[in-house]
Amino acid sequence: MDLAEIPGRGRSLVASQHIRAGQILLQDSPILLYPSTLSPSISSSYCSNCFRNLDPSSSLLPCPTCPNNQTTTTTCNVAVSFFCGPTCRSSALASSHSPWVCRSLALIPSLPHHLHAQALFLVSAYNLASISPPFFSLLLSLHGDTPSSSSSDFMLSTLHSFVSSLSPRPLAPSTPSGAAPTVVFSAALTAALLAKDKHNAFGLMEPFSEGAANSHRSVRAYGIYPTASFFNHDCLPNACRFDYINTRDGSSNNTDIIVRAIHDIEQGREICLSYFPVNWGYADRQKRLLEDYGFACDCDRCQVERNWRHDDEVGGGDDEGMMEEDTKHHHDNNDKGMEVTEEEEEEDNDNDDFPHAYFFVRYVCQRDNCGGTLAPLPPSDDNGMPAASNTLECNVCGQLSKEEDRCGDDPHPEDENMLDK
Numbered sequence: 001m002d003l004a005e006i007p008g009r010g011r012s013l014v015a016s017q018h019i020r021a022g023q024i025l026l027q028d029s030p031i032l033l034y035p036s037t038l039s040p041s042i043s044s045s046y047c048s049n050c051f052r053n054l055d056p057s058s059s060l061l062p063c064p065t066c067p068n069n070q071t072t073t074t075t076c077n078v079a080v081s082f083f084c085g086p087t088c089r090s091s092a093l094a095s096s097h098s099p100w101v102c103r104s105l106a107l108i109p110s111l112p113h114h115l116h117a118q119a120l121f122l123v124s125a126y127n128l129a130s131i132s133p134p135f136f137s138l139l140l141s142l143h144g145d146t147p148s149s150s151s152s153d154f155m156l157s158t159l160h161s162f163v164s165s166l167s168p169r170p171l172a173p174s175t176p177s178g179a180a181p182t183v184v185f186s187a188a189l190t191a192a193l194l195a196k197d198k199h200n201a202f203g204l205m206e207p208f209s210e211g212a213a214n215s216h217r218s219v220r221a222y223g224i225y226p227t228a229s230f231f232n233h234d235c236l237p238n239a240c241r242f243d244y245i246n247t248r249d250g251s252s253n254n255t256d257i258i259v260r261a262i263h264d265i266e267q268g269r270e271i272c273l274s275y276f277p278v279n280w281g282y283a284d285r286q287k288r289l290l291e292d293y294g295f296a297c298d299c300d301r302c303q304v305e306r307n308w309r310h311d312d313e314v315g316g317g318d319d320e321g322m323m324e325e326d327t328k329h330h331h332d333n334n335d336k337g338m339e340v341t342e343e344e345e346e347e348d349n350d351n352d353d354f355p356h357a358y359f360f361v362r363y364v365c366q367r368d369n370c371g372g373t374l375a376p377l378p379p380s381d382d383n384g385m386p387a388a389s390n391t392l393e394c395n396v397c398g399q400l401s402k403e404e405d406r407c408g409d410d411p412h413p414e415d416e417n418m419l420d421k
């Protein structure tokens, strides 16, 4: 992929060569990861360092410096962080879960509940300034302008008062003998950081499980991924991202995200993700993109759907934040149907006003309560020639399906370009 500037879209990732369906376009590691909630019952179900599920049958390894670390997590309102093993614990204590972070997290419950996720981000971000100034600069270089002034002013001043109440975190000394300067908290920096989070954080979701509760599958952690942050949005994306947070192979890369091509992409085309599940209706998509990302989407699908009646709109996207993918970049999994009425659907079957029907039949998971996006497994190397896989993987439930088992398949549609941006 090449990084290019596209007028009206900013920095964009473009195919530098022909890309095959399923090809891995990016594996990106987070420069910052933070939990989405302080809820003790939730945060005790995963490791606070690698975010893998904790095994409830084995003894949990609590953080030695978290307040209340001797109590059971469900009986105190301040979460205790747990780790899956000594390696994760010592790695966290020296970086993302420093004693300063511990003390700061303990103060977050004094804030209104709806500000907890942003406070969790700010604590992690100011901690990053201390443990890795280069990553902190990278975070500040991502897209996201500070809003001039708005209804969010009160929220910002509440969050900044909170940050100011924390004791400043010393920066790592540049020389062993030099005195360490401290991180400077400023309202402008707090506002800038919040804007970076809003526009760039990807949500790592709670594991999929079949059943009603899954329709409100929530975000376990948010991550800032420096290269993946350059993907622009399209409501019919040509790439989608996978994460394998619960992989048990002991790899330290389980919080990486992997982006794969959904179908072939011509050289020179922009590569886009969807910032939320592709089955959201037109009004929900426009609202989210305008409010959270500051643009009105004019993609091929929106150009068609803006002319539809919206009598059966299912309501706004929920408040889980960004990018399906759902970026706050999050996967969220609300069962938002497409907003076409039955009557319109019949009409559309007879004309070309429904260019994306093919996408839904072929690339949207039909499993109950899922709605994830499918991409083929990476092509195998067949004597130096990449051979496309006919197995599709869902990026939400992980289910594998064969192309031939999906209805209405023509694996090589003549007008596949309509699916690209």
Ligand SMILES: C[S@@+](CC[C@H](N)C(=O)[O-])C[C@H]1O[C@@H](n2cnc3c(N)ncnc32)[C@H](O)[C@@H]1O
Pocket (backbone or CB within 6 Å): 008, 009, 010, 011, 012, 142, 143, 199, 200, 229, 230, 231, 232, 233, 234, 292, 293, 294, 295, 296, 297, 298
């Ligand atoms: C995660 S960043 C993507 C990279 C960004 N273009 C940059 O310059 O760094 C998200 C921002 O990109 C822009 N963007 C993404 N998709 C777009 C689209 N389809 N049309 C216009 N702008 C878009 C919006 O400004 C959005 O807030």
